[in-house]
Amino acid sequence: MHAPLSPRPLSIAAAGPLKGEVTVPGDKSISHRSLMFAGLAIGTSRIRGLLEGEDVLATAAAMRAMGATIERREDGEWRVAGVGVGGLLQPNTALDMGNSGTSTRLLMGLVASHPITATFTGDASLSKRPMARVIEPLSRMGADFTASPGDRLPLTMRGLCPAVPIEYELPVASAQVKSAVLLAGLNTPGITRVIERVPTRDHSERMLRGFGADLNVEGEVVSIRGEAELRAQDIDVPGDPSSAGFWMVAASIVPGSDVTIRNVLMNPTRTGLIAALRLMGASIEALGTRDVGGEAVADLRVRHAPLSAIEVPPDLAPSMIDEYPVLFVAAAFAKGHTVARGAHELRVKESDRIAAMAAALGLAGVRVEEHEDGLSIEGRDGEPLVGTGGARVASLLDHRIAMAMAVAGMHAARPVAIDDAAPIATSYPGFIATAQALGAQPTWLDA
């Protein structure tokens, strides 16, 4: 099992306007896929701007364990020499996925069509997350699974080669499930099809085509013809819009703030938070929109603005699924009653993010009502939060709960304390340093 890091309690106090420029780390979804696809390609890929967070490092370690050569150069560029589609090797030890759902589910897809056996383990949070959603389609393709009760980690799977191509309609809006099936299809003879009624992030589709896979998207159907070779690529990973979201909300709620976030991925399957914040009245300007390796990227200038409550359109959910915790923080400062429903998936992330944010905001003095599929939040019309007093918010091994509540502390009468900020390192190792550089006041507390 994964060894838990020691908890790192953190307190954040208000410190006046946030000002300056921020560069967010590389997109986590694209970083995982860069390592996986390069690890399967023929030749050596170069990756610049890779997110060096624990989740992505777990993917790197697993791909190494299955034969890819992955090195980081001193200048920060990563070089990956792949094994070729179908060339993954039997790992000698269990693959430790840490806290990362994306690593787990996408790598399960890869293993499914290789003649290898792999054991996946993870931390206490990942070990509670549902894996049936990938076990089900991958079993239909011929993979065999022995999972822990409730179809959870640790689990051992044996891939089948050649696997059986399937046509699969996604029962849940999930890019991880879509990607797992497509990746299994990459080494499966014939055509594997995924039908997606609700669009989710399309990085696998775009990147697999970029690497030379025979993949087509027609309306709701994504098809991949298996056993095509992938060719090494040069990749510039754009900044992660999910990480940028923390600064979008922080600058919006702290009076007098003016923050520019450089190089943010603007793929339309990822920009739901910008849309929701704009509906609330946020001032977010996209400057210098440009194309970087087939993806739109922009600099975002965000200035403080009074926010109004909204009913969050449920159809935005897939394009902002990881941003709800920080959107709830924005709602806590808005004028009026925000209702966010249709986001049931939040219950099966690193924590139950609906319950976690209801408890966290409640502790900081916000009136919140929990629904099965979302939250209603009574906004404070720009007034600072009360703060957490002597209590500490429980981050529950969930990086996004820790960062969202750190943002809440940036406009609070008394500090917001968080019981454990160590999980932030899974997706955004530089978050605290950047908060400080913008003028916020984080302090590490005794455990």
Ligand SMILES: O=C(O)C1=C[C@@H](OP(=O)(O)O)[C@@H](O)[C@H](O)C1
């Ligand atoms: O495919 C991906 O890279 C991701 C898909 C989403 O998960 P689901 O597919 O489970 O919704 C998201 O929450 C996760 O952070 C990253």
Ligand SMILES: C=C(OP(=O)(O)O)C(=O)O
């Ligand atoms: C849900 C997330 O990631 P994962 O599913 O990869 O653990 C996230 O980063 O918010």
